[in-house]
Amino acid sequence: MTDPQPPASTGTGRAAAPLAGVVVVDLTRYLPGPLAAKLLADLGARVLKVEEPRAGDPVRMAPPVRGKTSALAALLLSGVESVALDLKQETARDVLHELLSCADAMLETFRPGTLARLGLAPEELRRRHPHLVTCSLSGFGATGPRAGRSGHDLTYQALAGTLAPSARVPAVPLADHAGAWSAALSVVAALYQRDAGRDSDRAADRSAARGRHVDASLYDAALHTNLVNWAAEAAGPQPVGQRSSLSGSLACYNLYGTADRGYVAIACLERHFWKRFCEVVGQEGWVGRQYDTGPELKREVQKVVGQKTRREWADLAERHDLPIDPVLSAAEALDDPQAMARGVVGHGPDDLLRLAYPARFDGERPEAAEHMPRLGEDTDSLVEELGVDIDPADRRDGGIGQRGRLKRAVRRWAAKRKGPKR
DSSP, rough: OOOOOOOOOTTHHHHHTTTOOOOOEEEOOOOHHHEEEEEEEHHHHEEEEOHHHHHHHHGGGGGOEEEEEEEEHHHHHHHEEEOHHHTTSHHHHHHHHHHHOOOSSSOOOTTTTHHHTTOOOOHHHHHOTOEEEEEEEEEEESSSSTTTTTOHHHHHHHHHHHTTTTSSSSSOOHHHHHHHHHHHHHHHHHHHHHHHHTTTOOOOGGGGGGGOEEEEHHHHHHHHHTTHHHHGGGSSOOTTOOOTTTTTTTTTTEEEEEESSSSEEOOOOHHHHHHHHHHHEEEEEEEGGGGGOSSSHHHHHHHHTTTTTTHHHHHHHHHHOOEEOOOOOOOHHHHSSSHHOOOOOOOOTTTTTEEEOOOOBHHHBOOOOOOOOOOOHHHHHHHHHHHHOOOOOEEEEEEEEHHHHHHHHHHHHHHHHSSSSS
8 A cells, every 4th residue: 555645736746735745634624724724735735634424514515505515615625635534433533543643733623622522632642643733723722711612703803803993894704714824834833843853863852853732723813913903003092993094094095986886996005106196196285195084085085086997097007006906806806817827716627716825836836626525535545545345334424434444454554654653
């Protein structure tokens, strides 16, 4: 049996797949955790997504659903492998432990304490798998008075202060996205530290070869994104609903309606851009009023902007190199020439959208995975990779029944891949 191989990448593969050879066991559900796992998969890691056999990750049913596929699931789950295990069963947890013995990292998004009740507490995982990097991504983290509380992106942002300037429901789930990036980056950092310690010749550094446990929090990530608002409050606290310079208080940094009932974004924060804009539209008298926060200047700018269409403003901005662009719909954004040139967003065989990693390595972008696995689709292929036959009696609810024969096979697979346990 061959060792697990990472997903394919573009070009030579090495530059665009820096995590090639890394194996991640993913126990996450919904949005933030699967996004963190997807980022690692995009970078070349082999991600084994462990799902409950009957329903799987609830993101699979997130609307809208085309045919039998959720559009959100297609974006989040493409590029991973789906393995159906019922972790409420002791034998399934035994199999999970054997998988973890040959993995490099594990991601989970249960509420604090849930894994402990399943016998998978961080300290137990560290005892049994000292090489493993574990990441727990939860709403409020493992400590503090809200550690066990329920929440969603909106409540995390509300408590973090990021909603204060607008006092409106945000357009994107910022805490979920920032939390996913924080978790993925932390896993990469922990893997780097572990492997740097393993390669060290100094005895004092050898303990660093052990894995780490990452306590990541969506609330913490939301707090981190609030840095601009806190900087603005250096002049004094601002009440909820009072817009800041980057959330609509300034005329030079705002959204305006156009003649074709669309909108443009004007972002002339620097003095030279604002001066050029004023000159282009024949309003030199506005130059000294750039940082006015009252409504008068905004009304005047709106009157001028409303005389042209979005396309006319885009052409004018290009001619004069001004930071002014049309506000595009999500569909329009896909067709923008810059989006098409960069290749971040594409389509899968089901005609649903797929995302590639949003950065390039030596000019190469990691290839966007197109295939989204069905629930438990890779369970059988994993069994075949293990070189063991599974009778129908060894299955449970569409997943693997995890009887003794399979456990022994997984143990042999772990030993063959990693050699002596670390």
